[in-house]
Amino acid sequence: xxxxxxxxxxxxxxxxxxxxxxxxxxxxxxxxxxxxxxxxxxxxxxxxxxxxxxxxxxxxxxxxxxxxxxxxxxxxxxxxxxxxxxxxxxxxxxxxxxxxxxxxxxxxxxxxxxxxxxxxxxxxxxxxxxxxxxxxxxxxxxxxxxxxxxxxxxxxxxxxxxxxxxxxxxxxxxxxxxxxxxxxxxxxxxxxxxxxxxxxxxxxxxxxxxxxxxxxxx
Amino acid sequence: xxxxxxxxxxxxxxxxxxxxxxxxxxxxxxxxxxxxxxxxxxxxxxxxxxxxxxxxxxxxxxxxxxxxxxxxxxxxxxxxxxxxxxxxxxxxxxxxxxxxxxxxxxxxxx
Numbered sequence: 118x119x120x121x122x123x124x125x126x127x128x129x130x131x132x133x134x135x136x137x138x139x140x141x142x143x144x145x146x147x148x149x150x151x152x153x154x155x156x157x158x159x160x161x162x163x164x165x166x167x168x169x170x171x172x173x174x175x176x177x178x179x180x181x182x183x184x185x186x187x188x189x190x191x192x193x194x195x196x197x198x199x200x201x202x203x204x205x206x207x208x209x210x211x212x213x214x215x216x217x218x219x220x221x222x223x224x225x226x227x228x229x230x231x232x233x234x235x236x237x238x239x240x241x242x243x244x245x246x247x248x249x250x251x252x253x254x255x256x257x258x259x260x261x262x263x264x265x266x267x268x269x270x271x272x273x274x275x276x277x278x279x280x281x282x283x284x285x286x287x288x289x290x291x292x293x294x295x296x297x298x299x300x301x302x303x304x305x306x307x308x309x310x311x312x313x314x315x316x317x318x319x320x321x322x323x324x325x326x327x328x329x330x331x332x333x334x335x
Numbered sequence: 336x337x338x339x340x341x342x343x344x345x346x347x348x349x350x351x352x353x354x355x356x357x358x359x360x361x362x363x364x365x366x367x368x369x370x371x372x373x374x375x376x377x378x379x380x381x382x383x384x385x386x387x388x389x390x391x392x393x394x395x396x397x398x399x400x401x402x403x404x405x406x407x408x409x410x411x412x413x414x415x416x417x418x419x420x421x422x423x424x425x426x427x428x429x430x431x432x433x434x435x436x437x438x439x440x441x442x443x444x445x
Contacts (some may be wrong), residue, residue, distance in 0.1 A: 195394060253408060254407045254408045254409055255407060256406050256408075257405075257406060257407060257408060257411070258389075258406070258407045260392055260394075260403055260405055262394070263394050263396040263401065264396075268360075268361050268396055268401055269360070271361070271403075272360045272361050272403070275403070275404065279406075279408075279411070282407075282408050282412070283408050286408045286409075
């Protein structure tokens, strides 16, 4: 039943991008720590962010698999694929952004780049916009497995994801355009708007999924 | 190339219609086939092309196999373009457009 189409997440897994991203972020954060030891706590937070994200997603997978087994569902391969996609996409998005940010941090700390701070902020803004476009584009392609939700509810989730995905792609493109051509203040406002929309989307998605799952178990 | 498979899948009006039907929700192969006056093997071939391109996913739920839409935002936009332009790259569609071009040339020459 599995599609033969090599999805982005499958490519990411196959090429072992997740550990590479993890290693690169930790290494770059460590170099930043050495260069600016006064912000030690901040660099420690950056180093721990991805491992904590990975741990959270793994625990979520374990609890979901347990709940499915309690409901007598043995074939959980689709659910595993779904979580693999979520982990890869989250790592790719957060990782790429962090690598750009930490790399720029090292570059700035290596001399007097006062005049280039504007360019640094614009590059960082473009990286953030790219993350929104990548995630927004891929979001509707991640289908909730039918083992987790009944067909009708799973399709409702897909419709919501399609709407959120389209909104994120448009916001990402507009933000990228603003970071290239508009004053930084406007671009930052747009970026905050995009971040707000994604946060609301993610939180409402988690609440909806949990409510549906508990209704099914009840 | 995956993009070639996506373009090939979207170039056929029947397959585009399948994607539009799936926009309203998951459907079984039988429910989808009811909308088209073609044989089951032909429909199966269309489903295979769509699955190969990663535009739909078939998943078992109980005894039924449901087809579900799996379009990224970019693929959705491509589908919209293909529909708006009325692209028909099937053999019959190509013949029709060739005939139309010849008729236009004749009209211009006369």
